[in-house]
Amino acid sequence: MKKIIKNGTVVTATDQYEADILIENGKVSAIAASLNEDADEVIDAKGAFLFPGGIDPHTHLDMPFGGTMTADDYETGTIAAAYGGTTSIIDFCLTNKGEPLQNAINVWHEKSRDKAVIDYGFHLQLTEVTDDVLNELPGIVENGITSFKVFMAYKNVFQADDETLFKALVTAREQGALVMVHAENGDVIDFLVKDALQKGNTDPIYHALTRPPEAEGEATGRAAELTGLADSQLYVVHVTCQEAVEKIAAAREKGYRVWGETCPQYLTLDQSYLAKPDFEGAKYVWSPPLREKHNQDLLWKALKNGQLQTIGSDQCSFNFNGQKDLGKDDFTKIPNGGPIIEDRFSVMFSEGVKKGRISINEFVDMVSTRTAKLFGLFPEKGTIAVGSDADIVIFDPNAERTISASTHHMNVDYSAFEGMKVTGEPISVLSRGEFVIRDKQFVGKPGSGQFLKRKRFNSNLQLSEEKATQ
Ligand SMILES: NC(=O)NCCC(=O)O
Ligand SMILES: [Zn+2]
Ligand SMILES: [Zn+2]
Numbered sequence: 001m002k003k004i005i006k007n008g009t010v011v012t013a014t015d016q017y018e019a020d021i022l023i024e025n026g027k028v029s030a031i032a033a034s035l036n037e038d039a040d041e042v043i044d045a046k047g048a049f050l051f052p053g054g055i056d057p058h059t060h061l062d063m064p065f066g067g068t069m070t071a072d073d074y075e076t077g078t079i080a081a082a083y084g085g086t087t088s089i090i091d092f093c094l095t096n097k098g099e100p101l102q103n104a105i106n107v108w109h110e111k112s113r114d115k116a117v118i119d120y121g122f123h124l125q126l127t128e129v130t131d132d133v134l135n136e137l138p139g140i141v142e143n144g145i146t147s148f149k150v151f152m153a154y155k156n157v158f159q160a161d162d163e164t165l166f167k168a169l170v171t172a173r174e175q176g177a178l179v180m181v182h183a184e185n186g187d188v189i190d191f192l193v194k195d196a197l198q199k200g201n202t203d204p205i206y207h208a209l210t211r212p213p214e215a216e217g218e219a220t221g222r223a224a225e226l227t228g229l230a231d232s233q234l235y236v237v238h239v240t241c242q243e244a245v246e247k248i249a250a251a252r253e254k255g256y257r258v259w260g261e262t263c264p265q266y267l268t269l270d271q272s273y274l275a276k277p278d279f280e281g282a283k284y285v286w287s288p289p290l291r292e293k294h295n296q297d298l299l300w301k302a303l304k305n306g307q308l309q310t311i312g313s314d315q316c317s318f319n320f321n322g323q324k325d326l327g328k329d330d331f332t333k334i335p336n337g338g339p340i341i342e343d344r345f346s347v348m349f350s351e352g353v354k355k356g357r358i359s360i361n362e363f364v365d366m367v368s369t370r371t372a373k374l375f376g377l378f379p380e381k382g383t384i385a386v387g388s389d390a391d392i393v394i395f396d397p398n399a400e401r402t403i404s405a406s407t408h409h410m411n412v413d414y415s416a417f418e419g420m421k422v423t424g425e426p427i428s429v430l431s432r433g434e435f436v437i438r439d440k441q442f443v444g445k446p447g448s449g450q451f452l453k454r455k456r457f458n459s460n461l462q463l464s465e466e467k468a469t470q
Contacts, residue, residue: 002022002023002038004039005023005050006035006046008020008049009048009049010031010050012052012383013364013370013382013383013464015361019032020034020035021035021392022035022037024433026389026433027388027389027390028387030386031384031385031386043428045394048397048427049360049393049394049397050395051368052364052388053085053381053391053429053430054085054345055088055090055368055372055381056315056341056344057374058238058314059077059089059312059313059314059315059316060092060315061077061078061111061112062077063094063316064094066326067335068318068323068335070337071318071339072315072341072412073115074112074449075115076409076410077315077317077410078116078117078118079117079409080411081315081341082117082118082431082444083408083409084342084343084346084426085345085395086118087118087391087430087436088452089118089120090123090147090452091108091122093105093122093123093125093145094158100136101124101133102140109451113447115446116446116447116449117449118436118449119450119451120451120452121375121451121453121454123149124147125150125151125158126150126160126164127159138175144376144451144452144455146455146456147177147180147454148172148178148180149179149181150180150181150182151182152182152184152223153184153219153287158182159186162222165179165181165226166226169226169230169234170232172232173231176456176458177456178375181223182238183216183220184287185219188218189215192210193332196209197332203279204281204327204331205275205281207331208271208290208291213240213244213295216288217242217244218243220239221247221250224258227257228251228254232257233258234259235259235374236248236258236259238263239260239262239266239302239308240291241298245298245308248260248302249302259308259309259310260307261312262299262303263314264313264340264344264348264417265284265338267347268347268417269417270293270296271291273290274289274290279324280320282320283320283324284338284416286314286336303366304357304362309370309374310370310374311344313340316337317337317341317412318338319414320413338416339412339416342408342410343415343416343417343422344367346424347420348363349363349395349423349424350423352366354423354424368381368383370382374463376454376458389432390430391430391431392430394427394430395425396425397424399423399427401425403420409442426440436448
């Protein structure tokens with residue numbers, strides 16, 4: 001089956017040019033100014049950008065959290081992702097202390113196998129690094145799970161201690177994996193939370209006030225120093241504030257292999273949202289929390305100057321009615337997280353490229369290419385090149401629309417970006433050469449997404465900003 005996409009403008013992390021793309025057997029097989037050979041289908045993309053499919057490095061689908069389950073599973077979550085221009089996700093596989101890691105991985109394969117409509121990989125959560133864990137990890141890395149996640153917060157739930165983090169870093173260096181951290185000081189937060197509750201401070205805003213930016217900065221700096229000590233590699237998820245960016249920048253200055261991700265919500269929403277009346281602030285409860293507005297500018301600049309590298313959605317959706325309201329009388333019971341998977345790509349294009357904060361090539365780098373490089377997917381994913389997977393977004397850069405829960409495809413009863421006007425919209429989305437979204441309609445098939453057996457971490461695969469500073 002041959003397809004040709006004609007007359008579009010191909011945009012990668014480094015180039016922008018008009019070309020036709022030939023797709024054969026799910027791969028890009030030729031790119032040329034004009035392709036006139038026979039094809040089963042010719043798609044006219046005049047006026048559209050052709051982007052490599054978005055890669056979302058940070059999702060939680062079908063995940064138990066805060067006494068409930070995320071509202072989106074692998075079917076609804078990946079359909080929404082595809083509508084939004086994302087063709088690969090890497091989801092967090094939660095593990096249980098004392099149980100074989102493989103059991104948890106099997107559970108995640110069960111959740112995803114017959115449901116995903118785009119390709120997906122797993123990061124593996126580590127809460128302990130025992131001899132059993134050490135024995136199991138080489139086989140797991142060999143099977144394509146090449147990143148480990150350590151939570152430095154959520155005391156008595158997910159939180160791991162520094163010994164575990166350090167052992168994870170050492171093992172990651174030996175095995176060729178990348179350690180990811182949720183960097184907040186969970187012990188300090190636990191103290192502040194207990195103090196707030198004791199004083200009767202139960203509203204959603206206290207979620208933000210008990211998780212100060214200093215607690216994120218401290219944990220980020222600690223993780224970065226341990227990375228240097230272990231001569232390992234670290235990826236800090238959902239960076240929100242100056243205190244954390246400074247620690248990442250300082251570590252990188254010292255030559256440590258440390259990278260940082262932020263999310264669209266931290267670039268566009270702020271702490272005041274948690275103070276909305278009638279408990280509406282609960283919709284905006286993330287950990288780390290939304291920060292004071294001045295951090296937004298700082299995060300955009302950190303993306304622009306290469307102190308932060310990637311954009312994750314941190315998709316972790318809970319309905320306002322029936323889930324977020326578990327915390328009506330106690331903010332600690334509000335399930336943490338929000339629905340972002342569908343809007344990550346468009347919000348970054350609209351708020352970033354259209355508003356002149358980042359270039360169109362930097363946009364591609366942040367939403368796709370760098371993630372592919374860091375997480376062992378490049379060059380099959382993360383670019384449009386001969387030989388790469390035909391994961392392609394046909395994108396109208398001038399379409400205008402307003403984000404709303406009434407039109408989104410996530411299985412959740414609110415949108416964190418309700419009422420936000422965005423410019424630019426995916427029209428059609430192909431995953432390995434097959435349409436998943438065609439003319440804004442879902443035409444994919446649950447179960448068509450493939451598990452991504454990722455390559456080991458490769459520190460020689462430099463990211464664009466690192467080349468630029470050589
Ligand atoms: N971020 C958040 O609030 N929920 C998802 C879990 C996590 O990433 O910490
Ligand atoms: Zn987290
Ligand atoms: Zn997360």
